[in-house]
Amino acid sequence: MGGNGDTGTDAAADGSERYKLAYEAAVHALNQQDGTLGNLRNRGTGLVTIATVIGSFAGYFGLGTKDKLLPAGYAIGLIIFIVLIVAICMFVLMPKRDWTFGPDAQDIMESKYSAPNGELYWSQALGMQKAISENELAIRKRAKAYAWAVVLLGLEAVYVVTVSLLSR
Template sequence: MTPDKKCRSEGDALAQARIAADSASGPKLKIAYESVIKLIGQQDTTLANLRNRATALFTVAALIATFASNIGFIVKDGQPPLGYLIAMMASLIAVLVCALMVLWPVRDWSYAAAHPIGVLLEEEEPGKEEESLHRGIVRGHLEPVMDNGQILKRKFDWFQYGVIALGVEVAAVLAGAMAART
């Protein structure tokens, strides 16, 4: 899917969700309200867990590089093969960059509706105040939930690139050890 089509489909999904929120009955609206509040919390937890994994990923990559180069895992006597050390260090740097992209602070992260005051002050139908409030909160959270989802997707992509770079580092260490033994 092209980025342009993806943006349109996300915009369509947001528009459809707003229409659904406008026409939802009281019980559906209450479930949607509880779901959107829970989803915002889950997104925050997912971001924290992803950051913990990125930290662990870099720690493992650094430990591999340390043990391989300083303790003589690659070669016990003499110098390790230079090409393999360069590949190992380049992949370690790639892991660091990927981990930093995951760990970098998020400027546009949303924890709540974009305009909470406006949601609370929306015009209510007499006798349906709770429904109006739930409807406003659900509508207000739709865009932040989608925006947070995009941020998480980008961070997951960087994490995956870091895992691949870690695999390259391990391959470089093993290849260097095998080349040094021959």
């Protein structure tokens, strides 16, 4: 073999290690995506809570009172903000079909490959890489939706302050 002392067994072991490393990297990437999605969902829940609290307080305590109710036009505007924010956050919160966050145990059990030569790691890494790409697109869509919900929340707050000043 060459002057570097490599043998065929060393090359096979090197390939097997590379496959295992690719598998572990894919598992790690899927775990990170799972965490990212969980964070987006938690933040989406928080936005819904904040939007409804702003609406509740503005509608009864901030702008309207027992004696002077919030004018209907202003109330409808406030309701529209809340509905839009909740609808967008529902998109972020809803589960996605065929979502993958790890290796498929069923696929491993049914695989034609065996673990010793690393091909099983390689086939699972390839499958997870496809899932990583698909998940990434879905996460980006949800992140953009979340960003729009944040903008709407800011606009809701500006709307409440503006209405408060105009109704005095």
